[in-house]
Amino acid sequence: MSKNEKYELEIGEEGLDYDILDVSFNPSTQAFIVEAGLKPGMKVLDVGCGAGVMTSWLANQVGPQGSVTAIDNSEVQLNVTRKRLQKENISNVKTFVLSAYDISQLKEQFDFIYCRFVLHHLHSPRNTIKIFYANLKQNGIYVGEEGIISAAFAYPASFAWNGYMPDLKKPELEKDGENRDGDFGMKLLYYAKQAGFEIENCKIVQPVLWKKEQKKGLLDGLMAFKKTDLEHGTTEEEWQKKYDETVRLINDDSQMIAFYGSCQIRAVKK
Numbered sequence: 001m002s003k004n005e006k007y008e009l010e011i012g013e014e015g016l017d018y019d020i021l022d023v024s025f026n027p028s029t030q031a032f033i034v035e036a037g038l039k040p041g042m043k044v045l046d047v048g049c050g051a052g053v054m055t056s057w058l059a060n061q062v063g064p065q066g067s068v069t070a071i072d073n074s075e076v077q078l079n080v081t082r083k084r085l086q087k088e089n090i091s092n093v094k095t096f097v098l099s100a101y102d103i104s105q106l107k108e109q110f111d112f113i114y115c116r117f118v119l120h121h122l123h124s125p126r127n128t129i130k131i132f133y134a135n136l137k138q139n140g141i142y143v144g145e146e147g148i149i150s151a152a153f154a155y156p157a158s159f160a161w162n163g164y165m166p167d168l169k170k171p172e173l174e175k176d177g178e179n180r181d182g183d184f185g186m187k188l189l190y191y192a193k194q195a196g197f198e199i200e201n202c203k204i205v206q207p208v209l210w211k212k213e214q215k216k217g218l219l220d221g222l223m224a225f226k227k228t229d230l231e232h233g234t235t236e237e238e239w240q241k242k243y244d245e246t247v248r249l250i251n252d253d254s255q256m257i258a259f260y261g262s263c264q265i266r267a268v269k270k
Protein backbone atom coordinates (compact mmCIF):
# COMPACT_ATOMS: atom_id res chain seq x y z
CA MET A 1 0.00 0.00 0.00
CA SER A 2 1.51 3.38 -0.93
CA LYS A 3 1.77 5.89 1.94
CA ASN A 4 -0.85 8.33 0.63
CA GLU A 5 -3.38 5.63 -0.27
CA LYS A 6 -6.69 6.05 1.52
CA TYR A 7 -10.30 5.14 0.83
CA GLU A 8 -12.12 8.21 -0.41
CA LEU A 9 -15.74 7.51 0.50
CA GLU A 10 -17.26 8.06 3.92
CA ILE A 11 -20.09 5.67 4.81
CA GLY A 12 -21.36 5.64 8.42
CA GLU A 13 -21.76 2.76 10.90
CA GLU A 14 -25.36 2.20 9.81
CA GLY A 15 -24.58 1.83 6.10
CA LEU A 16 -27.10 3.19 3.61
CA ASP A 17 -30.81 2.36 3.30
CA TYR A 18 -30.55 2.63 -0.45
CA ASP A 19 -27.08 1.73 -1.69
CA ILE A 20 -26.88 2.80 -5.31
CA LEU A 21 -24.14 0.24 -6.07
CA ASP A 22 -26.19 -2.64 -4.71
CA VAL A 23 -29.36 -1.53 -6.44
CA SER A 24 -27.67 -0.81 -9.77
CA PHE A 25 -25.31 -3.77 -9.97
CA ASN A 26 -26.35 -6.69 -7.72
CA PRO A 27 -28.71 -8.36 -10.22
CA SER A 28 -26.09 -8.44 -13.00
CA THR A 29 -23.25 -9.33 -10.60
CA GLN A 30 -25.25 -12.22 -9.12
CA ALA A 31 -26.20 -13.56 -12.56
CA PHE A 32 -22.54 -13.39 -13.59
CA ILE A 33 -21.40 -15.23 -10.43
CA VAL A 34 -23.97 -18.00 -10.92
CA GLU A 35 -22.89 -18.38 -14.55
CA ALA A 36 -19.26 -18.40 -13.34
CA GLY A 37 -19.93 -21.59 -11.39
CA LEU A 38 -20.31 -20.66 -7.72
CA LYS A 39 -21.54 -23.87 -6.08
CA PRO A 40 -22.76 -25.05 -2.64
CA GLY A 41 -19.83 -26.21 -0.52
CA MET A 42 -17.30 -23.78 -1.99
CA LYS A 43 -14.82 -21.81 0.09
CA VAL A 44 -15.18 -18.16 -0.94
CA LEU A 45 -13.15 -15.05 -0.20
CA ASP A 46 -15.05 -11.74 -0.47
CA VAL A 47 -12.45 -8.96 -0.76
CA GLY A 48 -13.52 -5.45 0.35
CA CYS A 49 -16.98 -6.64 1.37
CA GLY A 50 -18.25 -3.16 2.31
CA ALA A 51 -21.75 -3.23 3.78
CA GLY A 52 -22.05 -6.97 3.10
CA VAL A 53 -25.17 -7.27 0.93
CA MET A 54 -23.24 -9.46 -1.51
CA THR A 55 -21.49 -11.28 1.36
CA SER A 56 -24.82 -12.46 2.72
CA TRP A 57 -25.95 -13.51 -0.78
CA LEU A 58 -22.68 -15.45 -1.31
CA ALA A 59 -23.11 -17.19 2.06
CA ASN A 60 -26.60 -18.36 1.08
CA GLN A 61 -25.33 -19.61 -2.28
CA VAL A 62 -22.55 -21.77 -0.82
CA GLY A 63 -24.84 -23.04 1.97
CA PRO A 64 -23.91 -24.67 5.29
CA GLN A 65 -21.27 -26.94 3.71
CA GLY A 66 -19.50 -23.91 2.26
CA SER A 67 -17.97 -20.82 3.83
CA VAL A 68 -17.29 -17.18 3.09
CA THR A 69 -14.36 -15.22 4.46
CA ALA A 70 -15.22 -11.53 4.22
CA ILE A 71 -12.46 -8.98 4.58
CA ASP A 72 -12.38 -5.19 4.49
CA ASN A 73 -9.67 -2.85 5.75
CA SER A 74 -12.34 -0.61 7.31
CA GLU A 75 -13.65 -1.73 10.67
CA VAL A 76 -16.64 0.62 10.23
CA GLN A 77 -17.63 -1.10 6.98
CA LEU A 78 -17.04 -4.56 8.40
CA ASN A 79 -19.27 -3.75 11.39
CA VAL A 80 -22.13 -2.97 9.00
CA THR A 81 -21.57 -6.41 7.43
CA ARG A 82 -21.39 -8.10 10.85
CA LYS A 83 -24.69 -6.53 11.95
CA ARG A 84 -26.34 -7.63 8.70
CA LEU A 85 -25.12 -11.24 9.07
CA GLN A 86 -26.33 -11.36 12.67
CA LYS A 87 -29.74 -9.96 11.72
CA GLU A 88 -30.07 -12.49 8.90
CA ASN A 89 -28.89 -15.38 11.10
CA ILE A 90 -26.03 -16.28 8.77
CA SER A 91 -23.34 -18.36 10.45
CA ASN A 92 -21.04 -19.57 7.65
CA VAL A 93 -19.13 -16.25 7.31
CA LYS A 94 -15.87 -15.30 9.03
CA THR A 95 -15.00 -11.58 9.00
CA PHE A 96 -11.58 -9.95 9.35
CA VAL A 97 -10.34 -6.37 9.24
CA LEU A 98 -7.63 -6.97 6.66
CA SER A 99 -6.29 -5.25 3.58
CA ALA A 100 -6.53 -6.87 0.15
CA TYR A 101 -2.74 -6.57 0.08
CA ASP A 102 -2.48 -8.90 3.10
CA ILE A 103 -4.72 -11.81 2.08
CA SER A 104 -1.81 -14.23 2.37
CA GLN A 105 -1.95 -13.69 6.15
CA LEU A 106 -5.16 -15.77 6.13
CA LYS A 107 -3.00 -18.76 5.15
CA GLU A 108 -5.89 -20.33 3.24
CA GLN A 109 -6.43 -21.32 -0.37
CA PHE A 110 -9.87 -20.49 -1.78
CA ASP A 111 -12.11 -22.06 -4.44
CA PHE A 112 -13.54 -18.69 -5.41
CA ILE A 113 -12.40 -15.10 -4.91
CA TYR A 114 -14.99 -12.39 -5.42
CA CYS A 115 -13.90 -8.76 -5.49
CA ARG A 116 -16.08 -5.91 -6.74
CA PHE A 117 -15.39 -2.17 -6.86
CA VAL A 118 -12.25 -2.39 -4.72
CA LEU A 119 -9.27 -2.50 -7.13
CA HIS A 120 -10.35 0.81 -8.64
CA HIS A 121 -9.74 2.36 -5.19
CA LEU A 122 -6.26 0.86 -4.74
CA HIS A 123 -2.90 2.23 -5.78
CA SER A 124 -1.56 -1.23 -6.61
CA PRO A 125 -4.41 -3.09 -8.33
CA ARG A 126 -2.10 -5.12 -10.57
CA ASN A 127 -0.18 -6.53 -7.66
CA THR A 128 -3.46 -7.30 -5.86
CA ILE A 129 -4.61 -9.48 -8.77
CA LYS A 130 -1.34 -11.43 -8.44
CA ILE A 131 -2.13 -11.87 -4.73
CA PHE A 132 -5.56 -13.26 -5.68
CA TYR A 133 -3.87 -15.73 -8.01
CA ALA A 134 -1.49 -16.87 -5.27
CA ASN A 135 -4.33 -17.46 -2.81
CA LEU A 136 -6.59 -19.53 -5.09
CA LYS A 137 -6.54 -23.32 -5.35
CA GLN A 138 -5.70 -24.90 -8.69
CA ASN A 139 -8.75 -24.33 -10.97
CA GLY A 140 -9.93 -21.69 -8.50
CA ILE A 141 -12.10 -18.91 -9.91
CA TYR A 142 -11.65 -15.16 -9.53
CA VAL A 143 -14.76 -13.12 -10.35
CA GLY A 144 -13.77 -9.49 -10.53
CA GLU A 145 -15.86 -6.46 -11.29
CA GLU A 146 -14.39 -2.97 -11.42
CA GLY A 147 -15.67 0.47 -12.34
CA ILE A 148 -15.40 2.46 -15.52
CA ILE A 149 -16.28 5.90 -14.23
CA SER A 150 -15.58 7.64 -17.52
CA ALA A 151 -18.62 5.78 -18.95
CA ALA A 152 -20.93 8.03 -16.91
CA PHE A 153 -23.00 10.64 -18.71
CA ALA A 154 -26.20 12.59 -18.41
CA TYR A 155 -28.57 13.64 -21.12
CA PRO A 156 -29.32 16.51 -21.26
CA ALA A 157 -25.70 17.16 -20.26
CA SER A 158 -25.05 18.39 -16.73
CA PHE A 159 -21.91 19.58 -14.91
CA ALA A 160 -23.01 17.51 -11.91
CA TRP A 161 -22.78 14.19 -13.77
CA ASN A 162 -20.49 13.74 -16.72
CA GLY A 163 -17.99 11.29 -18.07
CA TYR A 164 -14.72 12.17 -19.71
CA MET A 165 -12.29 10.70 -22.17
CA PRO A 166 -9.71 8.81 -20.10
CA ASP A 167 -6.03 9.10 -20.81
CA LEU A 168 -5.35 5.51 -21.90
CA LYS A 169 -1.65 4.86 -21.76
CA LYS A 170 0.03 1.82 -23.26
CA PRO A 171 0.05 -1.03 -20.71
CA GLU A 172 3.87 -0.98 -20.52
CA LEU A 173 3.69 2.61 -19.25
CA GLU A 174 1.22 1.78 -16.45
CA LYS A 175 2.73 1.39 -12.99
CA ASP A 176 1.44 0.33 -9.60
CA GLY A 177 1.84 2.46 -6.49
CA GLU A 178 0.99 5.87 -7.95
CA ASN A 179 -2.68 6.66 -7.69
CA ARG A 180 -6.12 5.15 -7.85
CA ASP A 181 -7.64 4.46 -11.27
CA GLY A 182 -11.40 4.86 -11.52
CA ASP A 183 -11.24 3.32 -14.99
CA PHE A 184 -9.41 0.20 -13.86
CA GLY A 185 -12.42 -1.85 -15.05
CA MET A 186 -11.24 -1.24 -18.62
CA LYS A 187 -7.93 -2.87 -17.78
CA LEU A 188 -9.13 -5.76 -15.64
CA LEU A 189 -9.00 -8.46 -18.32
CA TYR A 190 -5.53 -7.39 -19.45
CA TYR A 191 -3.96 -7.42 -15.99
CA ALA A 192 -5.72 -10.62 -14.89
CA LYS A 193 -4.19 -12.29 -17.93
CA GLN A 194 -0.79 -10.79 -17.03
CA ALA A 195 -1.15 -12.26 -13.52
CA GLY A 196 -1.43 -15.76 -15.03
CA PHE A 197 -5.20 -16.25 -15.18
CA GLU A 198 -7.11 -17.79 -18.08
CA ILE A 199 -10.04 -15.53 -18.91
CA GLU A 200 -13.27 -17.44 -19.47
CA ASN A 201 -15.88 -14.68 -19.52
CA CYS A 202 -15.95 -10.91 -19.74
CA LYS A 203 -18.88 -8.49 -19.80
CA ILE A 204 -19.51 -4.77 -19.62
CA VAL A 205 -22.40 -3.50 -17.51
CA GLN A 206 -23.88 -0.03 -17.92
CA PRO A 207 -26.77 0.69 -15.55
CA VAL A 208 -29.17 3.48 -16.43
CA LEU A 209 -30.91 5.57 -13.79
CA TRP A 210 -34.08 7.10 -15.11
CA LYS A 211 -36.61 6.76 -12.27
CA LYS A 212 -36.54 9.14 -9.32
CA GLU A 213 -36.13 6.19 -6.88
CA GLN A 214 -33.04 5.07 -8.82
CA LYS A 215 -31.52 8.54 -9.12
CA LYS A 216 -31.97 9.52 -5.47
CA GLY A 217 -28.95 7.38 -4.47
CA LEU A 218 -26.72 9.88 -6.28
CA LEU A 219 -27.06 12.20 -3.29
CA ASP A 220 -25.59 9.59 -0.92
CA GLY A 221 -22.63 9.23 -3.27
CA LEU A 222 -22.15 12.99 -3.33
CA MET A 223 -22.27 13.20 0.48
CA ALA A 224 -19.88 10.25 0.90
CA PHE A 225 -17.39 11.89 -1.46
CA LYS A 226 -17.73 15.44 -0.02
CA LYS A 227 -14.67 15.36 2.23
CA THR A 228 -12.44 14.14 -0.63
CA ASP A 229 -13.96 16.70 -3.01
CA LEU A 230 -13.16 19.57 -0.63
CA GLU A 231 -9.66 18.21 -0.02
CA HIS A 232 -9.16 18.30 -3.80
CA GLY A 233 -9.92 22.04 -3.93
CA THR A 234 -13.70 22.18 -4.50
CA THR A 235 -15.10 25.10 -2.47
CA GLU A 236 -18.11 24.69 -0.19
CA GLU A 237 -20.06 26.96 -2.58
CA GLU A 238 -19.15 24.86 -5.67
CA TRP A 239 -20.06 21.70 -3.82
CA GLN A 240 -23.44 23.18 -2.85
CA LYS A 241 -24.12 24.04 -6.52
CA LYS A 242 -23.35 20.44 -7.47
CA TYR A 243 -25.68 19.26 -4.73
CA ASP A 244 -28.52 21.53 -5.92
CA GLU A 245 -28.02 20.47 -9.54
CA THR A 246 -28.07 16.79 -8.48
CA VAL A 247 -31.39 17.37 -6.70
CA ARG A 248 -32.69 18.91 -9.95
CA LEU A 249 -31.45 15.90 -11.98
CA ILE A 250 -33.22 13.55 -9.59
CA ASN A 251 -36.53 15.41 -9.80
CA ASP A 252 -36.51 15.99 -13.56
CA ASP A 253 -38.38 13.11 -15.24
CA SER A 254 -36.85 13.77 -18.65
CA GLN A 255 -33.28 13.53 -17.31
CA MET A 256 -31.46 10.29 -18.04
CA ILE A 257 -28.37 9.30 -16.09
CA ALA A 258 -25.99 6.66 -17.37
CA PHE A 259 -24.37 5.51 -14.12
CA TYR A 260 -20.74 4.38 -13.84
CA GLY A 261 -20.06 1.37 -16.02
CA SER A 262 -18.31 -1.78 -14.88
CA CYS A 263 -16.38 -4.67 -16.34
CA GLN A 264 -16.86 -8.22 -15.04
CA ILE A 265 -14.42 -11.07 -15.59
CA ARG A 266 -14.36 -14.76 -14.81
CA ALA A 267 -10.70 -15.67 -14.47
CA VAL A 268 -9.43 -19.17 -13.71
CA LYS A 269 -6.14 -20.35 -12.21
CA LYS A 270 -5.24 -23.31 -14.45
Ligand SMILES: C[S@@+](CC[C@H](N)C(=O)[O-])C[C@H]1O[C@@H](n2cnc3c(N)ncnc32)[C@H](O)[C@@H]1O
Pocket: 007, 021, 022, 047, 048, 049, 050, 051, 054, 071, 072, 073, 074, 077, 098, 099, 100, 101, 115, 116, 117, 118, 121, 122
Ligand atom coordinates in the same frame (compact mmCIF):
# COMPACT_ATOMS: atom_id res chain seq x y z
C1 LIG B 1 -17.13 0.72 -3.18
S1 LIG B 1 -16.96 -0.33 -1.80
C2 LIG B 1 -17.43 -1.89 -2.52
C3 LIG B 1 -18.01 -2.81 -1.50
C4 LIG B 1 -18.48 -4.17 -2.04
N1 LIG B 1 -17.38 -4.94 -2.59
C5 LIG B 1 -19.57 -4.00 -3.07
O1 LIG B 1 -19.31 -4.19 -4.26
O2 LIG B 1 -20.67 -3.63 -2.67
C6 LIG B 1 -15.21 -0.52 -1.61
C7 LIG B 1 -14.83 -1.26 -0.32
O3 LIG B 1 -13.44 -1.56 -0.40
C8 LIG B 1 -12.88 -1.37 0.89
N2 LIG B 1 -11.43 -1.19 0.74
C9 LIG B 1 -10.75 -0.09 0.31
N3 LIG B 1 -9.43 -0.34 0.31
C10 LIG B 1 -9.27 -1.63 0.73
C11 LIG B 1 -8.15 -2.48 0.94
N4 LIG B 1 -6.91 -2.06 0.73
N5 LIG B 1 -8.37 -3.73 1.38
C12 LIG B 1 -9.62 -4.18 1.63
N6 LIG B 1 -10.72 -3.42 1.45
C13 LIG B 1 -10.55 -2.16 1.01
C14 LIG B 1 -13.62 -0.16 1.43
O4 LIG B 1 -13.51 -0.05 2.84
C15 LIG B 1 -15.03 -0.42 0.95
O5 LIG B 1 -15.75 -1.18 1.87
